[in-house]
Amino acid sequence: MEAPSFLDFIIHVTGLPGYLVFSWFMILVIISLALIVRSSLKLMPEGIQNVAESVVYGIYSFVEDILGKEETPKHFPLLATLAIVIFFYNIVELIPGFIPPTSNLNTTLSMALIVFLYYQFLGFKRHGIKYIKHFMGPVWWLVPLILPIEIIGHFARIVSLSVRLFGNIFGDDLLLAVVFFLAPWLVPLPVMALVLLAASIQAFIFFLLSTLYIADAINEAH
Incomplete structure (x- = not known):
């Protein structure tokens, strides 16, 4: 499946990777939707405003x-942005030709x-050098064992967040491409519904883990 002509033209002219062009395009879509909602705000929400308010309120709660x-209020902007952007990034695979x-x-x-x-910045900002206690375990004589495990565990979070999301969406995209190729008349509802569900779950997992990591960093070490 080829990319839409205007995006393909941008990729060809600029030489930028396709995923980057599609990232910027989806960000423009999200910003445009946000501006549309803001320009039509009403005291009694309806339509797209109702959907937007429900999503934002649900994430905030x-x-x-x-x-x-x-x-x-301090961390909601980042977490909500991640949740919304990842969701849109994921579901765009339902549109033929979009990466x-x-x-x-x-x-x-x-x-x-x-x-x-x-x-990590929040942890050091909140606790100062005492943030290191998060990595040292409950008792001092376990520090030589716990410290390297904790450090490896924290860096493993980068792999966990990135590879899980990448692997699932890449697999879903490949599945859609194969099914579209083999049986395009059977694809629409069942497969696309499963892909939409998986895309939503993956966005939620990334958002949830990010929230838990922040909570762990700003809480006192025990």
Whole structure:
């Protein structure tokens, strides 16, 4: 399946990777939808405003249940952005010819690095040098054993976040391409419904783990 002509033209002229062009395109779509919602705000929400408010309120309430009322406003913008962007990045695979940006490891790895650096920064900002206690275990004589395990575990979070998302979306995209090729008349509803479900779940898992990592960093070590 070929990319839409205008995106293919941009890829050809600029020489940029396809996943990057599709990433920027989907960001423009998200910004455009946000501006449309903002320009038509009503006291009694309806239509797209109702959907947007429900999504934002649902994300905010979920984050608040984990981080608390005081911390949520500080971290909600990043977490909500990740959730919404990843969801749109994932579901674009349902459009023939579109490449889901999250089917490329560069995209998922960059987002995982942002989360990793952000929560580590929060940990040191909140606790100072005492943040190291998060890596040392419950008793001092276990430090030589626990410290390397904790360090490896934290770096493994980057791999976990990026590879899980990449692998699932890449697999879904490949499945759709194969089924479209072999039996295009059978594809639409069942397969696309499963892909939509998987795309939504993967966006939620990335968002959930990011929230839990932040909560772990800002809480006191025990």
